[in-house]
Amino acid sequence: xxxxxxxxxxxxxxxxxxxxxxxxxxxxxxxxxxxxxxxxxxxxxxxxxxxxxxxxxxxxxxxxxxxxxxxxxxxxxxxxxxxxxxxxxxxxxxxxxxxxxxxxxxxxxxxxxxxxxxxxxxxxxxxxxxxxxxxxxxxxxxxxxxxxxxxxxxxxxxxxxxxxxxxxxxxxxxxxxxxxxxxxxxxxxxxxxxxxxxxxxxxxxxxxxxxxxxxxxxxxxxxxxxxxxxxxxxxxxxxxxxxxxxxxxxxxxxxxxxxxxxxxxxxxxxxxxxxxxxxxx
Amino acid sequence: xxxxxxxxxxxxxxxxxxxxxxxxxxxxxxxxxxxxxxxxxxxxxxxxxxxxxxxxxxxxxxxxxxxxxxxxxxxxxxxxxxxxxxxxxxxxxxxxxxxxxxxxxxxxxxxxxxxxxxxxxxxxxxxxxxxxxxxxxxxxxxxxxxxxxxxxxxxxxxxxxxxxxxxxxxxxxxxxxxxxxxxxxxxxxxxxxxxxxxxxxxxxxxxxxxxxxxxxxxxxxxxxxxxxxxxxxxxxxxxxxxxxxxxxxxxxxxxxxxxxxxxxxxxxxxxxxxxxxxxxxxxxxxxxxxxxxxx
Numbered sequence: 001x002x003x004x005x006x007x008x009x010x011x012x013x014x015x016x017x018x019x020x021x022x023x024x025x026x027x028x029x030x031x032x033x034x035x036x037x038x039x040x041x042x043x044x045x046x047x048x049x050x051x052x053x054x055x056x057x058x059x060x061x062x063x064x065x066x067x068x069x070x071x072x073x074x075x076x077x078x079x080x081x082x083x084x085x086x087x088x089x090x091x092x093x094x095x096x097x098x099x100x101x102x103x104x105x106x107x108x109x110x111x112x113x114x115x116x117x118x119x120x121x122x123x124x125x126x127x128x129x130x131x132x133x134x135x136x137x138x139x140x141x142x143x144x145x146x147x148x149x150x151x152x153x154x155x156x157x158x159x160x161x162x163x164x165x166x167x168x169x170x171x172x173x174x175x176x177x178x179x180x181x182x183x184x185x186x187x188x189x190x191x192x193x194x195x196x197x198x199x200x201x202x203x204x205x206x207x208x209x210x211x212x213x214x215x216x217x218x219x220x221x222x223x224x225x226x227x228x229x230x231x232x233x234x235x236x237x238x239x240x241x242x243x244x245x246x247x248x249x250x251x252x253x254x255x256x257x258x259x260x261x262x263x264x265x266x267x268x269x270x271x272x273x274x275x276x277x278x279x280x281x
Numbered sequence: 282x283x284x285x286x287x288x289x290x291x292x293x294x295x296x297x298x299x300x301x302x303x304x305x306x307x308x309x310x311x312x313x314x315x316x317x318x319x320x321x322x323x324x325x326x327x328x329x330x331x332x333x334x335x336x337x338x339x340x341x342x343x344x345x346x347x348x349x350x351x352x353x354x355x356x357x358x359x360x361x362x363x364x365x366x367x368x369x370x371x372x373x374x375x376x377x378x379x380x381x382x383x384x385x386x387x388x389x390x391x392x393x394x395x396x397x398x399x400x401x402x403x404x405x406x407x408x409x410x411x412x413x414x415x416x417x418x419x420x421x422x423x424x425x426x427x428x429x430x431x432x433x434x435x436x437x438x439x440x441x442x443x444x445x446x447x448x449x450x451x452x453x454x455x456x457x458x459x460x461x462x463x464x465x466x467x468x469x470x471x472x473x474x475x476x477x478x479x480x481x482x483x484x485x486x487x488x489x490x491x492x493x494x495x496x497x498x499x500x501x502x503x504x505x506x507x508x509x510x511x512x513x514x515x516x517x518x519x520x521x522x523x524x525x526x527x528x529x530x531x532x533x534x535x536x537x538x539x540x541x542x543x544x545x546x547x548x549x550x551x552x553x554x555x556x557x558x559x560x561x562x563x564x565x566x567x568x569x570x571x572x573x574x575x576x
Contacts, residue, residue, distance in 0.1 A: 026401055026444060044404075102287055122304065122308040127533075128322075129303075131322075210506075214510075229396060230396055243404070253396065261392045269455065
C-alpha cells in the first residue's frame with residue numbers, strides 16, 4: 001500500500017495499541033501471579049501489574065515441586081521427537097519426490113488421505129498396542145511414532161524437493177551416484193530451510209503436547225512439563241493450588257516456545273507460504 | 282534400472298509405510314472392530330453388533346449435549362476469530378513505524394502452549410478477582426461467573442480462543458503481501474475509496490487463505506480437548522462438555538474402549554462431512570487467479 005495519510009496513521013496506531021494491550025495483558029497477569037506471595041495466592045488476590053516480587057518462588061518450584069525433572073523429561077522427549085520426525089519425513093519425501101516406481105502414485109494418495117483421519121480414531125487402539133508392548137509409563141509411546149514420518153511433513157518437504165531441478169540428480173547419476181548418495185549429499189542439504197520449519201513445528205507440538213502424556217504417563221517422575229504443571233493444580237482436600245508456582249511452571253512452558261518462534265519465524269513463514277498456498281489450490 | 286528404482290522407492294518410503302500399516306491402518310481396522318464390542322480392557326471383548334452406535338445416537342443425552350456444545354463453539358469461535366484476524370491483518374499491513382513490533386506482539390499468544398493458556402485463563406475468568414471481570418467493572422458492567430455459569434462457560438472458552446488469533450493473522454498478512462500493487466493503483470485511478478478497494482480487491486484475493494483458515498480452524502475446533510479438560514472439566518452440568526473430552530473420558534476413565542471407538546468414528550464422519558461441504562462450497566466463494574486453479 002502507498003504511504004498512509006496522517007489521519008489513517010493515527011487511527012491505525014489507536015487500533016493497534018488497543019488490541020496490543022488486550023493481547024499483552026494476559027502475559028502481564030501471568031508474570032504478576034508468578035511473583036505473588038503465598039498469602040496473596042491463598043486469597044487469590046492477584047493484581048494486574050506485579051506488586052510483589054517474591055523471587056524465591058523460582059527457588060521453591062525447583063526444590064519442592066519437581067520442575068527440574070519435568071523440564072528434563074520435556075527436553076528428552078522433544079529432542080528425540082524432533083530428530084525422528086525430521087529425519088524420517090526427509091527420507092520418505094525423497095522417495096516420493098524423486099523415485100519413479102510402480103504404485104508410488106497410489107501410495108502418495110494414501111499418504112495424503114491419512115491426513116484427513118483425526119488422531120482420535122487411532123488413539124484408543126494405539127493405546128492398546130502400546131499397553132501390550134508394556135510401554136505405559138515410558139517415553140516410547142511419545143517418541144517412537146515420530147520416527148514413522150508424519151504425512152503432513154512428508155507432503156511439505158516433497159513440495160519443496162519438487163522445486164529443485166532434476167538435472168542435479170541426473171548429473172550425479174551419470175557420475176555413478178546412487179539414490180542414497182543423491183539424497184544425502186545433494187537433495188537433503190538443499191532442504192535445510194524446510195527441515196528447520198518442520199523441526200519447529202515438531203518442537204511446538206511436542207513441547208506443549210498434553211493429551212499424549214496424559215494417556216501414557218502416570219508416574220510424576222516421568223512427566224513432561226505440560227503434564228507436570230497441570231498436576232501441580234490438582235491438590236486434594238479443598239486446598240488452594242499453589243497458583244504462583246503453577247504460573248512459574250507455565251512461564252517455563254511458554255518461554256522456550258516464544259524464543260523458538262522469534263528465532264525461527266523466517267522458516268515457519270516460508271513453510272506456511274509454500275505449504276499453505278499449495279495446499280489450498 | 283527401473284526394477285532397481287522400485288526397490289529404492291520402497292526402501293526410502295519404508296519408515297512411512299511401516300508406520301502406516303502399524304500405527305494407522307492396523308489401528309483403524311482394530312478400531313472398527315472394537316466399536317462393535319463391549320470391552321473394558323480387562324475381560325476379553327464381547328461382540329455386540331451396532332449396540333454402541335445405537336446407544337450413542339438414541340440413548341446418550343451427554344453425547345448429544347457434547348456434540349451440540351462442540352458445534353456451538355465451532356460456529357461462533359471460527360467466524361468471530363476469522364473476522365477479527367482479518368481486521369487485525371488489515372491494520373498490520375500498513376506501512377507505519379514500529380509495525381514489526383506489533384506483528385510480533387500479536388503473534389505471541391498463539392505460540393503459548395494450550396496447557397499454559399488454559400491455566401492462565403482460569404484466573405482471567407475468575408468471577409470477582411479475575412482480570413476480565415475487573416476490567417468490565419471499570420465500565421460499570423458486572424461480569425458473569427464465566428466458568429461456573431452454564432450459559433457463560435462456552436462464551437468463556439470462545440473468548441479464550443480469540444487470544445490466539447495471531448496464528449491466522451500471519452497467513453492473511455502473507456496473502457495481503459502477495460496481492461499485486463497495480464490492482465490498488467488502478468482502483469485508485471478509478472476513484473475507489475480504501476474501503477471499496479478492501480472489499481473489491483483485498484477480500485476476494487484473500488479468499489484462498491480464508492478458506493485454508495476455515496478448514497484448519499474447523500477441524501481444530503471440532504477436536505477441542507485440553508481447554509475443556511483443564512479449564513472446565515466439561516462442567517457445570519456438562520454445559521461445556523465436548524466430543525473429544527467425552528471420548529477421552531469413556532476410554533481412559535470409564536475404560537469403555539468399544540464405546541469410545543464408536544464415538545471416534547462418529548466424530549470422524551462429522552469432520553468428513555463438514556470438510557466436504559466446505560470444500561464443495563468453496564467453488565462459490567473462493568477466488569482463484571485464472572490458470573492457477575488446477576495447479
